[in-house]
Amino acid sequence: MSRGTNLPAVGGFNQAVILDLIRHHPDGLSRVEMAELTGLVPQTISNAAKKLLDDGLIREGGKRIHGRGKPRMLLELVPRSRFAVGVHLDPTVTTYVVLDLQGEIVAHRRTRTPSVADPEKVVAAMAESIASIIEESEVDPARVYGVGIVAPGPVDLERGIVVDPPLLEGWRNVPLRDALAVATGMPVVMDKDVNAAVVAELWMTGAGERNFAFFYLGTGIGIGLAIGGDVVRGSTGNAGDGGTLVVPAQNLPRRRRSEMLGHLATPQYLVDQAVDEGVLEAAPDPHDLAAVDDAFSALVDKATSGDPDAVRILDRAAEFIAAALVSVINLLDVDEIIFGGPAWGRLSERIRLKIAALVSGSPNLFAHQPVRMTDTSVGEDVAAIGAACLVLETRLSPRPSTLLITT
Amino acid sequence: MSRGTNLPAVGGFNQAVILDLIRHHPDGLSRVEMAELTGLVPQTISNAAKKLLDDGLIREGGKRIHGRGKPRMLLELVPRSRFAVGVHLDPTVTTYVVLDLQGEIVAHRRTRTPSVADPEKVVAAMAESIASIIEESEVDPARVYGVGIVAPGPVDLERGIVVDPPLLEGWRNVPLRDALAVATGMPVVMDKDVNAAVVAELWMTGAGERNFAFFYLGTGIGIGLAIGGDVVRGSTGNAGDGGTLVVPAQNLPRRRRSEMLGHLATPQYLVDQAVDEGVLEAAPDPHDLAAVDDAFSALVDKATSGDPDAVRILDRAAEFIAAALVSVINLLDVDEIIFGGPAWGRLSERIRLKIAALVSGSPNLFAHQPVRMTDTSVGEDVAAIGAACLVLETRLSPRPSTLLITT
Numbered sequence: 001m002s003r004g005t006n007l008p009a010v011g012g013f014n015q016a017v018i019l020d021l022i023r024h025h026p027d028g029l030s031r032v033e034m035a036e037l038t039g040l041v042p043q044t045i046s047n048a049a050k051k052l053l054d055d056g057l058i059r060e061g062g063k064r065i066h067g068r069g070k071p072r073m074l075l076e077l078v079p080r081s082r083f084a085v086g087v088h089l090d091p092t093v094t095t096y097v098v099l100d101l102q103g104e105i106v107a108h109r110r111t112r113t114p115s116v117a118d119p120e121k122v123v124a125a126m127a128e129s130i131a132s133i134i135e136e137s138e139v140d141p142a143r144v145y146g147v148g149i150v151a152p153g154p155v156d157l158e159r160g161i162v163v164d165p166p167l168l169e170g171w172r173n174v175p176l177r178d179a180l181a182v183a184t185g186m187p188v189v190m191d192k193d194v195n196a197a198v199v200a201e202l203w204m205t206g207a208g209e210r211n212f213a214f215f216y217l218g219t220g221i222g223i224g225l226a227i228g229g230d231v232v233r234g235s236t237g238n239a240g241d242g243g244t245l246v247v248p249a250q251n252l253p254r255r256r257r258s259e260m261l262g263h264l265a266t267p268q269y270l271v272d273q274a275v276d277e278g279v280l281e282a283a284p285d286p287h288d289l290a291a292v293d294d295a296f297s298a299l300v301d302k303a304t305s306g307d308p309d310a311v312r313i314l315d316r317a318a319e320f321i322a323a324a325l326v327s328v329i330n331l332l333d334v335d336e337i338i339f340g341g342p343a344w345g346r347l348s349e350r351i352r353l354k355i356a357a358l359v360s361g362s363p364n365l366f367a368h369q370p371v372r373m374t375d376t377s378v379g380e381d382v383a384a385i386g387a388a389c390l391v392l393e394t395r396l397s398p399r400p401s402t403l404l405i406t407t
Numbered sequence: 408m409s410r411g412t413n414l415p416a417v418g419g420f421n422q423a424v425i426l427d428l429i430r431h432h433p434d435g436l437s438r439v440e441m442a443e444l445t446g447l448v449p450q451t452i453s454n455a456a457k458k459l460l461d462d463g464l465i466r467e468g469g470k471r472i473h474g475r476g477k478p479r480m481l482l483e484l485v486p487r488s489r490f491a492v493g494v495h496l497d498p499t500v501t502t503y504v505v506l507d508l509q510g511e512i513v514a515h516r517r518t519r520t521p522s523v524a525d526p527e528k529v530v531a532a533m534a535e536s537i538a539s540i541i542e543e544s545e546v547d548p549a550r551v552y553g554v555g556i557v558a559p560g561p562v563d564l565e566r567g568i569v570v571d572p573p574l575l576e577g578w579r580n581v582p583l584r585d586a587l588a589v590a591t592g593m594p595v596v597m598d599k600d601v602n603a604a605v606v607a608e609l610w611m612t613g614a615g616e617r618n619f620a621f622f623y624l625g626t627g628i629g630i631g632l633a634i635g636g637d638v639v640r641g642s643t644g645n646a647g648d649g650g651t652l653v654v655p656a657q658n659l660p661r662r663r664r665s666e667m668l669g670h671l672a673t674p675q676y677l678v679d680q681a682v683d684e685g686v687l688e689a690a691p692d693p694h695d696l697a698a699v700d701d702a703f704s705a706l707v708d709k710a711t712s713g714d715p716d717a718v719r720i721l722d723r724a725a726e727f728i729a730a731a732l733v734s735v736i737n738l739l740d741v742d743e744i745i746f747g748g749p750a751w752g753r754l755s756e757r758i759r760l761k762i763a764a765l766v767s768g769s770p771n772l773f774a775h776q777p778v779r780m781t782d783t784s785v786g787e788d789v790a791a792i793g794a795a796c797l798v799l800e801t802r803l804s805p806r807p808s809t810l811l812i813t814t
Contacts, residue, residue: 153773154773154775211642223738225738225739227634227639227641228637232634232740233740234618234739234740234741234774235618235741235742235776236740236742236774237740238740238774239738239739239740240738240740241737241738241740241773241774242737242738243737243773244733244771245653245734246653246655246666246730246734248653248666249666259653259655259656260771323653326651327651327652327653330648330649330650331632331646331647331648331649331735331738332632332639332641333639333640333641333643333644333645333646333647333648334641334642335641335642335643364651364667366561366645366648366650367560367561367641367645368561369642369643369645
């Protein structure tokens with residue numbers, strides 16, 4: 001229950017603080033500047049920096065002239081000193097990345113996600129992909145901290161199990177984390193895809209005390225959350241399901257499965273609508289996710305070229321998404337909405353500004369604070385990158401909770 | 408941005424850890440037991456305990472025999488060593504409490520909430536009530552840490568302003584916190600009512616790593632949140648608004664203002680429904696909140712005595728509340744729902760179990776984790792008590808974030 005803190009914990013924490021600071025100052029920082037920024041005394045800074053220098057995570061770079069004093073030695077990150085592998089298991093494709101400390105992708109690979117007839121075979125194939133992407137990246141395997149694997153929920157994070165994601169055929173109670181650790185010989189951490197996207201955003205662009213919702217559009221819809229600069233995982237690691245948020249019934253199309261966001265704004269649903277309304281000709285087999293994805297692209301293309309029915313379908317999706325986001329903003333008082341996920345990139349240009357206008361103009365917004373609404377700067381592979389960030393963060397992030405002694 | 412930690416911060420933190428531990432062990436704890444529970448070394452425990460003993464917050468109590476060793480001295484809380492005042496400004500009544508360290512109410516008072524024609528007068532009257540409730544409690548004013556004041560949102564916590572609560576007539580941009588600090592000569596902290604209810608729950612029954620939603624039924628509806636044992640206030644302190652969550656349109660009564668929870672399950676709305684459906688005879692003046700409250704009591708009484716129309720109205724409210732809670736559970740993966748607030752006590756016996764059954768039986772629940780659903784153990788004055796807890800927590804709570812140096 002209550003846990004205290006002590007000096008070894010403090011030492012490690014301060015190292016992490018220094019590393020974090022250096023990581024976010026690509027031009028380097030002097031020890032004096034670090035003392036000013038952290039409130040730590042110079043001796044503490046020097047001790048922490050020495051350990052990081054010894055470990056090769058940072059190096060002395062140029063010097064900075066500051067007033068009349070003697071030029072100050074700058075410390076900077078050694079981006080290629082450590083790496084992490086990220087794997088994103090999506091119903092359609094599986095993405096592998098090798099990430100360096102700076103968050104740059106060193107190697108990248110995509111494969112079709114297999115349905116699981118034989119879990120052992122799947123795990124063996126994944127381990128092989130991991131080994132070969134590390135090899136391809138020409139990175140010293142000893143410098144790879146480990147593997148992050150992320151999957152759609154529900155997940156069982158305590159036991160490292162992919163429980164039963166609606167669209168991942170055969171993936172039922174697969175103990176992916178531990179099996180992958182055995183198969184790769186590396187430490188493996190697991191998370192839910194949408195929450196890994198939040199981790200990516202925090203790691204890459206800075207955590208601070210940020211409060212945001214990450215609207216994640218993949219095969220399904222997730223709404224990941226950061227509160228006070230930390231990802232919200234909830235009691236079982238399954239936070240972030242935004243698909244059951246209900247939207248107002250006005251403007252609902254006649255044929256619909258329910259009033260839930262997850263049935264009204266996914267690529268599959270939008271394609272169904274387009275077929276119903278004659279915008280697309282043939283309905284793709286809903287089990288052929290690649291075909292659904294192609295049809296979704298075709299729908300967006302039609303809207304882009306001005307087809308009024310296609311435009312209307314996407315505009316309606318924007319209304320549903322905006323309505324759900326207003327509820328989320330009121331509940332959590334977030335001041336940023338970040339959009340991303342594999343299917344979002346194609347939609348963004350068509351509906352992001354519309355969503356933003358609908359949200360900020362909503363008479364239902366409670367606190368009237370301005371809400372920034374932007375696309376993720378991390379890109380389409382945000383979940384895979386988040387999986388790798390998860391590993392880096394576990395090892396290197398200065399979170400106050402790491403100050404507590406584990407009894 | 409990044410902040411480090413140092414020894415003075417660690418010392419204060421460990422004292423807070425020890426105090427928290429003792430507070431939750433009413434039978435006392437020995438220093439050895441504390442070392443076991445916290446992972447701190449005996450010397451650190453002794454130092455922290457000495458400071459708390461010197462300050463009179465704890466005392467040496469009995470001894471506990473443990474095996475063959477010499478009996479161990481127990482340390483226990485001195486509940487009446489420090490106090491805090493809590494004030495809850497509700498549209499209907501204003502509640503004042505004086506709370507001791509153990510969370511016991513030492514003095515209690517209710518007054519009608521005035522509409523604000525002259526803010527200065529209102530603040531002067533509040534300060535007078537605070538002075539007189541402290542006097543009545545026979546508590547040494549020097550032992551009162553300060554005042555917590557909570558109000559319906561929207562609030563501006565940074566500036567300590569009650570912005571413009573829908574039902575508080577004339578309360579528009581009143582700088583209540585600072586005015587009250589001047590008028591009382593005491594430190595004043597402010598919060599939104601529903602979030603203070605969360606603080607009360609955490610302080611009184613233990614924070615741990617709890618994730619819960621607090622369904623707060625007052626004049627309006629709030630859904631306060633605790634994530635990882637900490638209250639969620641959001642970017643501007645206005646988190647906790649659950650009134651704009653949309654509920655499914657099926658089962659909606661014909662006459663309704665919208666599909667939002669805040670228009671479907673408040674006392675005012677339920678009374679309107681009851682009048683519409685002939686359960687209650689005369690509609691109370693909606694501006695006379697006391698009359699609305701009486702009519703609400705009459706409706707619940709009718710349901711209790713078996714009036715089928717009254718039962719149906721409340722059952723429908725249960726359905727709306729359950730639907731909204733399912734969305735919240737899916738979004739945040741909380742495993743506890745706590746119910747409370749001034750209007751909840753009357754409804755609980757009629758609908759809590761029904762809500763619980765609807766939530767746990769919902770086909771839309773994402774993670775299938777069991778969710779505990781209970782009434783708050785803090786009682787009807789949960790927001791006023793929370794206001795006082797806010798003061799105690801600010802002074803005494805061991806939160807890792809307090810370890811960070813403020814630069």
